[in-house]
Amino acid sequence: MNNLGLNAAHAKNWQCYLDYWGYRPGTIDGQLGTDSWKAAQRLFNDYGHSGSHKLVVDGIVGTNTIKALQRFLNWSGVEHLAVDGVAGPDTRAAFWRATRAC
Structure with missing residues (x-):
């Protein structure tokens, strides 16, 4: 599991976002494991x-x-990472802010 500093609620929001867009992160449990990161x-x-490379x-x-x-967080329009x-403090803080809600 690697939540990159997210608590369970924020990690669930990320999983919810992935699931909403059809990326199937597995169980929405607040634990960013292999299935969540594959999604x-x-x-x-x-x-x-x-x-440039997949x-x-x-x-x-x-x-x-x-x-x-x-890149995703920068694309979201509110970050300039x-x-x-x-995954330093700026990236972790940006990920935290981006996962406040699903």
Whole structure:
């Protein structure tokens, strides 16, 4: 499980968002495990947030998945994150803000 600093309520909101858009994150339980991250990776690939190369949909939260998340958060229009693949405090705070509601 890798919630990137989200509590269970915020993680459920992210899972709800993924499920709403048809990405099937598995059980909406507030635990961002492999199924949730596979769903996110599919979303990032489908919407071009993965960059010039498609992400391997493996559910592992590595550098490329973090970069895709940062691009997604920037695309949402309220963030101006460096796309560096590091889940530092700015990325974690932006993810927290983006998951306040489903």
